[in-house]
Structures are given as C-alpha cells and as structure tokens.
Amino acid sequence: MTADGEPATSTADGPRGDNAARDRTPVDGLLVIISAPSGAGKDSVIERLVPALDDAAVYVTATSRDPRPGEIHGKHYFFYTPQKFRDEIEQGNFLEWSIVHGEFKGVRGDAVADTLRRHCIVIVKPDPQGMRKLKAVLPEALTIFIQPASLDQLRRQLVGRGTETPESLEIRLKNAEIEMVAAPEYDHVVINDYGKLDETVRKVAEIIRKEAEQPRTYWL
Secondary structure, three states: OOOOOOOOEEEOOEEEOOOHHHHOOEEEEEEEEEEOOOOOOHHHHHHHHHHHOOOEEEOOOEEOOOOOOOOOEOOOEEEOOHHHHHHHHHOOOOOEEEEEOOEEEEEOHHHHHHHHHHOOEEEEOOOHHHHHHHHHHOOOOEEEEEEEOOHHHHHHHHHHHOOOOHHHHHHHHHHHHHHHHOHHHOOEEEEEOOOOHHHHHHHHHHHHHHHHOOOEEEEO
8 A cells, every 4th residue: 555545556567666675564365367258158158156265255346438238337346437547546546557458447446455454355356467467566466367269259259259340359359369379477377168167167166165275465
C-alpha cells in the first residue's frame, strides 16, 4: 500500500507506490493467475473449477467495456465507465491495470487482499500483460495458461460465440497469437481441446490442489 493507505498500483509502464514495501501486510493463501486467449474457454473452465475446489473464489476484475448479454456487474466483472476507471487509477486503487482490446482492465489490490482473507484459494484472470505485472509485485502467485488446441479451433469458438464483427474477430485472433507466445512464462500450460472441457477442469484442479498443500504468503 502507499503512504496514504491505498494499494500500490501499476501503470502501463510498471508499479506505482514508493512506500509499498513498508506499508503492506502479509496475507496467506493461494493466489492463482489463469490466463487464456479470448475465446479459449477460460471463463467456462473457471466456472466449473470453483465448485470443484475447497474454499475457492474468483476475484472480480474491473473493466471499462460494455457488458455482454448475460453478464452481471459485480459477478462477472465490475463494469466501470472509462472515466470512472481513470478516476480509480488516480486514486491508487489498482494493483495493476492494462488496456486490452482498447478497453481498461485492472485488479484492485485492496479487493485481492480482502478476498484472500475470506478464501483459501483466489483465482485472478488477467491477460499475459497483466500476469507479468502481478508477478512483479506478487512473485509467489501460481500461474496457469489455458491454450486452445489450435488457432483454427479458436476461430471456430469465437465465431460460434456470435459477439464479434469480422474486424474484431481478426483483431482477437492476432492478439491470441501474441498471447500464446507468452505460454512458456507460466508455471503450467493446459490445453483446452474442443469438447473436452471436463478434462481441462480436472487437470487445472489437480494442479491447484497440489499447490494448495503449501499455502503462500503475499504482501498486500
């Protein structure tokens, strides 16, 4: 946290908060960072993963994009206007933030700490850019990358979702190629093959259960 009691934050260039190390307090548990290219099934995996684990919760990420059909504020994301997001950044309320597909996304440091105090396992779902920033300030976090079997499969899944224009589809596929290059930076990589969601959830759950046997300490 900063000297005024707010969490240390990251900008697009790196962490903020010169007094963060002096003012942080230790929180025990297991923080799990799960990333995947858009359309690779990350949210579907996490939705089934949480009830399969003991005392797990998903940290709710903040975003400036509009909700998709069926998405609920405070459950799937905290939906902020771009100006609201900028205000929260200026107030020092983000541990990290990025601009993804032209929209703000971020992780509030105070909320991560509160969630870890209430649950043994907390899942955060940033993109690789956000993962790098979180690992810079929380090096003990466990990282898992969910990867599609191929870009052709990813294209089919994005088309099937029915939320993309031809232009946005191509942008997401190009970004997916970039994001998949980051897979070796993660502690574990799990392939989410089409039609094998339950198998993917089982593999991720096994990884987390093993890691949870030795809880880690985070300074937040």
